[in-house]
């Protein structure tokens with residue numbers, strides 16, 4: 001039985017990564033959060049060392065949620081309530097750079113927001129105002145742990161770090177003009193899922209790193225066919241196998257770092273001092289909701 005606060009690490013699986021079949025499953029949970037239910041039941045698995053790992057399929061198992069429909073607040077809230085302190089979030093991405101071919105992995109350290117404001121993107125508002133630090137949207141310490149295991153990847157795949165992602169709304173892919181514009185802006189990869197997931201994880205004080213897996217060259221390359229779902233899913237077969245292998249390799253160091261609270265930078269407690277609203281002006285219902293993810297911070 002999983003007790004709240006029992007599961008320190010979570011993995012979010014994206015397109016093509018709906019299970020972690022190399023870990024032993026303990027049970028499935030489906031907590032109702034103040035922001036509703038997560039994308040699907042959360043699988044609680046056991047790592048080889050016995051540590052509990054939560055796995056959540058971002059689009060649901062069977063892929064029934066568009067990127068815009070993913071209930072990111074419920075996803076992050078449910079994971080936080082289980083005790084999750086660190087998330088590795090896998091994502092299929094298009095490459096905007098020649099040197100990032102399909103099947104290479106990328107650890108972004110920056111993101112450009114091209115979502116259209118239709119996704120609920122904060123736990124705050126409705127009588128409780130707070131502003132999270134987001135200059136560095138991903139977690140450098142987590143990225144370093146993943147990068148250290150780069151040699152385990154098969155198919156000649158490399159890992160690139162310190163890259164910039166652009167997160168577009170979708171679900172249709174970009175036009176060629178947009179793809180060229182993102183390149184001119186300095187973006188290296190493109191997906192539809194980094195936001196608001198990364199932002200909500202920061203608000204919930206969970207260390208979060210996206211592990212991106214290149215599946216295509218989007219549509220900026222004149223000599224190449226523009227991206228299709230078929231291309232993405234073909235490359236996801238190899239990428240999925242590599243993702244599972246990489247995860248297994250990183251778990252020992254990740255478990256140790258999380259259990260010792262040794263991951264840097266340390267954002268724990270940052271949201272306590274990010275609140276702006278005077279205590280007598282806070283809406284009690286919102287304070288109660290926030291207690292689910294940041295107990296005692298505003299109550």
Ligand SMILES: CSC[C@H]1O[C@H](OP(=O)(O)O)[C@H](O)[C@@H]1O
Pocket residue numbers: 013014015016058059067090091092093170191192193194229232
């Ligand atoms: C199937 S191609 C577009 C789709 O794939 C990526 O999903 P995820 O990040 O969950 O792996 C991309 O962000 C789009 O949602």
Ligand SMILES: Nc1ncnc2[nH]cnc12
Pocket residue numbers: 092093094095168173174190191192215216217218219227232
């Ligand atoms: N080219 C692309 N654009 C947006 N999201 C993607 N996911 C995988 N490939 C993508």
